[in-house]
Amino acid sequence: MPTQYCPSWNSSYCLSPQCPSNVNHPALKAIFGPLVWCEKAVQFVPPKKEEKPKAAPAPKAEKKPKKKDEDEDEDDNLVPEEPKAKNPLDSLPKSTFNLEDWKRAYSNKETRGPGGSLEWFYQNFDKEGFSVWRVDFKYNSELTQTFMSSNQIGGFFNRLEASRKYLFGSVGVLGQTNDSIISGVLILRGQDVKPVVDVAPDWESYEYKKLDLENPEDKAFFEAANAWDLEIGGKKWVDGKNFK
Template identity: 40%
Template sequence: MALIMHSGPGNKNVYKALIAAEYVGVDIKMADNFQMGVSNKTPEFVKMNPMGKVPVLETPEGSVFESNAIARYVARGSSLLGSSAIEYGQIEQWIDFSSFELDANLRGWVLPRLGYANYIKPVEESYIANTKRALTALNTHLATHTFLVTGEIKQGDAVLPLPSAKKPEQPKEVKPKAEPKKVEAPKPAVEEEEEAPKPKAKNPLDLLPPTKKPEQPKEAKNPLDLLPPSKMVLDDWKRLYSNTKSNFREVAIKGFWDMFDPEGYSLWFCTYKYNDENTVSFVTMNKVGGFLQRMDLARKYAFGKMLIIGNEPPFKVKGLWLFRGPEIPQFVMDECYDMELYEWTKVDLSDEAQKEQVNQMIEDQEPFEGEALLDAKCFK
């Protein structure tokens, strides 16, 4: 029997267990047709959790409720809970920190804003101050630690609350009625004329000739901007790629080769050097996503496709990149540390097999090299 999670959609506390399950390879299925306010009131559910609250994990041995307890149950026996007494204690401290310092204060701050509790401004200010204090402490710790405990992810990392990015509406406060303004009696007209103010003596410094502002140094151009003009307009290709919804080979791929300028641009294959480490699907996808984010400095000069290949771990990561110029730009090699994690091979345009591989990668053709695609990401 697979483990079954009973909860409504979007419950952030469920992710504590789901993240742990992904890491340790445990299969958890969400209960079918769960309706909050209905499913959790049934006798069967109340038997699993007398409080009628979610989430609840149904297991072959019995049920477990409370999200942190569920996460611990899923992670039992794995390195997520540490390999020594001190690691276990430190993981537990961060789980408690997450619950009592972050989650509790965030709920106290956000729920009144969403209309689920009474809004009292001094109380909100207290929750905000407590949240900032907790985040400052967390930020200080993470300034010198990649993860909360040891050098790898543990259950303490997995339970940190992820508040919604939706900005709550400003609650309405009742303002006291304004008192009617008192009408002041008009001042009596001054019979005598006031003496005109005398002009102030100028400061001697004001009489000095104006100084010229120093010219701002011109920003150095990117070396790629100094290359001879190319017949290929990168933005035109990106636009064609994005707007082609059908007949991709006949429209986008053909258009690419019609536009491509081998003197102004170069094509490169890349292969991740450590594919044997890609054992967790979402970690592998996040790794590639982070690489693309850090490549933002080259957006004006590059186009890329990254493929995550395979249905089963370890997953393979391969990519195709179009760069301005005959080589990979040096500033990209210097500033994006991910580049050294890949083997880079320049596409031989005289080799039809390599050109066909370019076509397949641009098109996200599946199967690719005989395997299914787990994911395909585009940098444009």
């Protein structure tokens, strides 16, 4: 049988029954059997991952009975804390004089003259519920620059912060560099100065003298210290600070 040329010999298939590449060729069909064409291309399917066996749940820990000491410790923690000690100044009889109103009057009015803060003070002051004190620094010989002396007053006032609702102060520096003093007045709750000022660690660096506003000299000192025109021994007021 003459060899026939197959134009599609190198192609994927040939329609000629005599072409050795044709799967329907009798010689091939006898070996491989009839050809079944696939209707859908084969798709890659990844192999399934092996499932690891789940670990058995851990047994629940048994609660150990508490020891007696542990129970006592917990009971101790439940004991309420003792309330903070009340300031004895809060236990004083109620006063008709409102210190906060005085502070506002002092800040918003002229100090001297009709309608001034001093006039308001005398109209409202309760000498049973409050007292007025002169305060003087004990170590004036150690003072140098007047601005440093003013800072000394500011530090003292800062340390009196815990007594702010019981206290008003007007304290100044009188004199000049290397020759100055610190003096002024305090208006405070009650008749004893110590419970009000001992909140400041340096309170004992000052001397305190109770003033009687019915005494002309004490009254003049009180007014001058509040008006910042106080003069002592020829030393004039050069700077001051208020605690309010």
